[in-house]
Amino acid sequence: xxxxxxxxxxxxxxxxxxxxxxxxxxxxxxxxxxxxxxxxxxxxxxxxxxxxxxxxxxxxxxxxxxxxxxxxxxxxxxxxxxxxxxxxxxxxxxxxxxxxxxxxxxxxxxxxxxxxxxxxxxxxxxxxxxxxxxxxxxxxxxxxxxxxxxxxxxxxxxxxxxxxxxxxxxxxxxxxxxxxxxxxxxxxxxxxxxxxxxxxxxxxxxxxxxxxxxxxxxxxxxxxxxxxxxxxxxxxxxxxxxxxxxxxxxxx
Amino acid sequence: xxxxxxxxxxxxxxxxxxxxxxxxxxxxxxxxxxxxxxxxxxxxxxxxxxxxxxxxxxxxxxxxxxxxxxxxxxxxxxxxxxxxxxxxxxxxxxxxxxxxxxxxxxxxxxxxxxxxxxxxxxxxxxxxxxxxxxxxxxxxxxxxxxxxxxxxxxxxxxxxxxxxxxxxxxxxxxxxxxxxxxxxxxxxxxxxxxxxxxxxxxxxxxxxxxxxxxxxxxxxxxxxxxxxxxxxxxxxxxxxxxxxxxxxxxxx
DNA sequence: CGCTTTATTGAGAGATATCAATACTTGTGG
DNA sequence: CCACAAGTATTGATATCTCTCAATAAAGCG
Numbered sequence: 123x124x125x126x127x128x129x130x131x132x133x134x135x136x137x138x139x140x141x142x143x144x145x146x147x148x149x150x151x152x153x154x155x156x157x158x159x160x161x162x163x164x165x166x167x168x169x170x171x172x173x174x175x176x177x178x179x180x181x182x183x184x185x186x187x188x189x190x191x192x193x194x195x196x197x198x199x200x201x202x203x204x205x206x207x208x209x210x211x212x213x214x215x216x217x218x219x220x221x222x223x224x225x226x227x228x229x230x231x232x233x234x235x236x237x238x239x240x241x242x243x244x245x246x247x248x249x250x251x252x253x254x255x256x257x258x259x260x261x262x263x264x265x266x267x268x269x270x271x272x273x274x275x276x277x278x279x280x281x282x283x284x285x286x287x288x289x290x291x292x293x294x295x296x297x298x299x300x301x302x303x304x305x306x307x308x309x310x311x312x313x314x315x316x317x318x319x320x321x322x323x324x325x326x327x328x329x330x331x332x333x334x335x336x337x338x339x340x341x342x343x344x345x346x347x348x349x350x351x352x353x354x355x356x357x358x359x360x361x362x363x364x365x366x367x368x369x370x371x372x373x374x
Numbered sequence: 375x376x377x378x379x380x381x382x383x384x385x386x387x388x389x390x391x392x393x394x395x396x397x398x399x400x401x402x403x404x405x406x407x408x409x410x411x412x413x414x415x416x417x418x419x420x421x422x423x424x425x426x427x428x429x430x431x432x433x434x435x436x437x438x439x440x441x442x443x444x445x446x447x448x449x450x451x452x453x454x455x456x457x458x459x460x461x462x463x464x465x466x467x468x469x470x471x472x473x474x475x476x477x478x479x480x481x482x483x484x485x486x487x488x489x490x491x492x493x494x495x496x497x498x499x500x501x502x503x504x505x506x507x508x509x510x511x512x513x514x515x516x517x518x519x520x521x522x523x524x525x526x527x528x529x530x531x532x533x534x535x536x537x538x539x540x541x542x543x544x545x546x547x548x549x550x551x552x553x554x555x556x557x558x559x560x561x562x563x564x565x566x567x568x569x570x571x572x573x574x575x576x577x578x579x580x581x582x583x584x585x586x587x588x589x590x591x592x593x594x595x596x597x598x599x600x601x602x603x604x605x606x607x608x609x610x611x612x613x614x615x616x617x618x619x620x621x622x623x624x625x626x
Numbered sequence: 627c628g629c630t631t632t633a634t635t636g637a638g639a640g641a642t643a644t645c646a647a648t649a650c651t652t653g654t655g656g
Numbered sequence: 657c658c659a660c661a662a663g664t665a666t667t668g669a670t671a672t673c674t675c676t677c678a679a680t681a682a683a684g685c686g
Contacts, residue, residue: 195526197611203526217522219515226522245508249501256497262514263471269521270469270478274447274455276528277572281674312633320529322675327634343633343683359449533642564665574643579666595651595665 124166126235133237134158143211143299144185145239145257153251160247163238167191167230173214175227180218182238186210189234190309193217193226194317204318206268207231207310209295213239213261231309276320279359284319285329286358289339293348294363304351308344376418385489386410395463395551396437397491397509405503412499415490419443419482425466427479432470434490438462441486442561445469445478446569456570458520459483459562461547465491465513483561528572531611536571537581538610541591545600546615556603560596 126133135146136154146157164187167173173184173191186208193214196202205226208214214236218224248255271291275284297303308315316323333339338354340347348354355362387398388406398409416439419425425436425443438460445466448454457478460466466488470476500507523543527536549555560567568575585591590606592599600606607614 195522197526197530198613199611201530201611203529205522205525216515217519219511220519221512221516225519245504245511249504249507252497252501255501255507259471259497259514260473262511262518263468264473266514266517266521267469267472267477269518269525270447270457272525273457273521273528274449276525277455277569278449278453311631317529323633324635324676325674328674331634359451359453361450575665576644576667577642580642583666 126164126166133161133164135161135237138187140185140187140211145213145254145261147257148253149251149257150253153254156247156251157254160243161185161237161239165236165238167234167236169230169232171230173228173230173236174218174224176224178218178224180215180222180224180241182240183213183215183218183244184228184236184238185213187235187237189236190231191228191234191236192231192310192314192318193228195226202317203320204310204314206272207292207314207318210299213265216262216265231314281319281321281325282329282332283358284321285315285326286333286338286354287360288315288319289346289348290351290354290358290360303348305345305347308346377415385413385416387413387489390439392437392439392463397465397506397513399509400505401503401509402505405506408499408503409506412495413437413489413491417488417490419486419488421482421484423482425480425482425488426470426476428476430470430476432467432474432476432493434492435465435467435470435496436480436488436490437465439487439489441488442483443480443486443488444483444562444566444570445480447478454569455572456562456566458524459544459566459570462551465517468514468517483566533571533573533577534581534584535610536573537567537578538585538590538606539612540567540571541598541600542603542606542610542612555600557597557599560598 135141135144135157136151138144138146141147146154149157165173165184167189176195188210191208191214192204193206193208194202194204208228214228215224217226219241244258248258275287279287292308293303293306296306310318312323312326316326319326330339330341333354334341336350336353338348338350338357340349352362387393387396387409388403390396390398393399398406401409417425417436419441428447440462443460443466444456445458445460446454446456460480466480467476469478471493496510500510527539531539544560545555545558548558562570564575564578568578571578582591582593585606586593588602588605590600590602590609592601604614
């Protein structure tokens with residue numbers, strides 16, 4: 123785990139390309155300067171490195187600058203559940219606010235960098251900048267909605283449907299960040315996908331093969347190409363947002 | 375749906391018995407007066423009545439004064455997922471903050487009353503009262519943690535384990551509110567329990583019967599008595615918090 | 627290039643779903 | 657206050673999806 127200070131101009135929120143997807147949405151340039159003082163440092167993580175563990179005291183929340191992380195929670199008997207995958211601009215560590223200790227574990231799926239948002243300072247600043255406060259509440263709320271869609275997936279969908287919803291959700295989130303959304307590399311293993319979706323790795327594999335046979339997708343290892351979007355949406359039991367602008371994913 | 379104004383003294387946060395479980399935790403008496411002006415009205419709901427629907431504009435969040443509600447989310451094909459059950463002191467409607475529209479539907483499971491917290495006014499007040507802001511963030515964060523434990527349940531536990539975890543979670547939450555925690559009435563139907571746990575109603579029934587046979591519980595319709603707490607904890611794969619004070623439920 | 631990890635595919639087992647019949651509750655109206 | 661109807665819950669028999677176990681293949685890594 124490697125710390126970087128904010129001397130480099132690119133590390134400031136005010137000039138960060140992620141600004142529009144991250145915490146400082148809609149913040150005026152004068153207020154942005156204040157945020158720059160808040161987010162001074164970053165952490166570089168190699169694949170497999172842990173950002174925080176269950177029970178660690180909450181000092182900061184983090185925003186993903188680049189890379190991908192997973193959060194997971196484990197039972198004592200070793201069973202683990204992947205809770206979420208986190209793309210650039212998304213905030214991590216929010217579950218630590220409740221009682222001052224992180225309630226999950228965050229691990230990098232590839233080389234990644236996260237900005238450190240010192241939490242106590244942040245709460246103060248949010249009070250001074252109403253737009254920042256509002257944005258923070260929106261982020262927390264959307265996180266809730268995201269988890270609730272995930273619950274729907276695990277509680278009501280069959281394996282095939284879960285996987286389709288997962289791929290579409292990923293695609294939508296990549297699109298919202300300006301990445302290619304019909305062709306991308308999965309940053310997570312089959313094991314991690316399976317854990318996230320509450321199914322076994324073998325089932326993930328089989329379903330992916332089935333999708334490929336049906337011409338819904340093309341897949342070569344972790345590189346995936348979505349061919350028949352409509353077909354996938356239908357499979358997932360979701361309406362295709364078609365040409366409407368996807369602000370937030372509908373499920374997964 | 376019946377509106378009640380706050381003329382009755384009992385409707386004020388400052389004198390509400392739920393104060394210590396609700397939003398105003400740790401608020402000084404002078405600040406409490408301000409909150410009283412915020413929470414002016416309440417809504418009385420009969421069993422089956424809807425508090426808000428998916429897509430309704432967010433005007434307020436709600437705290438449960440008495441009774442029980444469920445929140446759920448439905449697919450177009452009719453499949454529904456119960457997301458949560460909400461006891462007195464818990465806050466409802468938080469998923470509406472993200473984009474200004476509720477992302478789920480809230481329905482009373484019995485005659486219930488909720489306090490109306492006008493959201494725009496609330497954000498202003500939270501800025502003025504730091505403790506209120508902190509408490510609100512904690513509530514949002516714990517909601518996230520609760521949903522994440524629920525995800526673990528749906529993703530990693532077998533039917534039997536999910537049900538045991540559910541009963542224990544309910545028991546803990548009742549205990550935290552000063553209710554009897556080893557004997558209580560389920561406010562939700564088997565269908566609703568099944569939906570919440572991602573299993574079929576018949577499976578719920580069978581597992582309950584099996585628990586009763588094993589001497590873990592006694593059950594007569596919706597009245598349930600937890601006999602062997604340790605056994606249930608073991609079944610759920612969770613550590614028994616024993617005589618430690620349960621602040622927040624561990625899973626469900 | 628060989629070793630370890632990761633992914634695919636097949637065969638059989640098992641947990642839960644589905645279908646079906648019965649019993650119990652609750653509410654309503656005579 | 658009883659009788660009936662509608663809703664809710666239990667229990668059984670069978671079907672099905674997904675898991676588990678196993679073998680093979682492919683990819684990443686030193």
